[in-house]
Amino acid sequence: MPVEQLKSYLDQEKVHYVSVNHSPAYTAQEIAKRAHIKGNQLAKTVIVTIDGNMAMIVLPASCRIRWDRFIKSMDTDFIELADEDEFQDRFPGCEVGAMPPFGNLFDMDVYLYDELAKNEEIAFSAGSHSEIIKMKFERFQALVEPIMLSEGFVNPDTPKPDWLCKKRPVAASSY
Template identity: 25%
Template sequence: MHVAETLARSLQRAECQYDLVEHDHSATSLESARKAGVPASRMAKPIILDDRRGHYLMAVVPANRQLDLGKVHKGPWRWQLTSEQSLGGLFRDCERGAVPALGEAYGMGMLIDPALARQADIYLEAGDHESLVHLSIDEFFKLAPNAQLCELSV
């Protein structure tokens, strides 16, 4: 199992209680949930947005839901989906496509869908395609104290 260095430091700094869950190789958050045997509604799926001017934002929704980009309002920026090529530079310690749903640790703002925040506990990618971090929602918010709750999904 591999936990991204940035995520590991954040977990340690916040003194979070968490478990690591191994699963067969997966390509998406929804597939990770299925292969790990966890409810997709408790799997945090990060979507990285940018404003074409160097500002980034992470929207986090349950893996079984889709982001409604029209619901993303934060500041004067017009947000768009970030290109796959840009993600490697933002998440250097993660395998491509295995980004932890923890934007604050990577220097970006976060919006979290209330459907995810209502869960008692959640799972997020650990930085590779075979590991998840499992923690209570209270522990998660210790890692993202500045995140805003916002209806984001359909």
């Protein structure tokens, strides 16, 4: 779905959005920096296969998937990161790695880390490595109807609680 098709869909749904052009960037953190958006507001889209079905995982650019926890929260044994060759044809007109998080338009379930819901707005790649779209999160949620998840993710920038940072005393050796 090229950028113009996504914009047409949003226009048809009467969604107010802002398109932001930026110099080409290929990682979510790089996009956030170039588009002057906080990493917790920019959504990145990860394509996976869950029990043989392709799906999207959408999470803040500043976060990572903890696969062990994610698999447990999904109550399944088999989740695999999809290879680009497997999914590039599912997103006609989109640059690989810049898929917008609209699984409903691509016949895919969308699993969304609920941390994104804490933001009034969401920003995401619009099908290219040089443009993002910003819109109200509640409108995005109403259009996409993602399955909200609170487990299976980690933000490496979140400070650890004090009790995790304290060093444990080393027991004296009894030689």
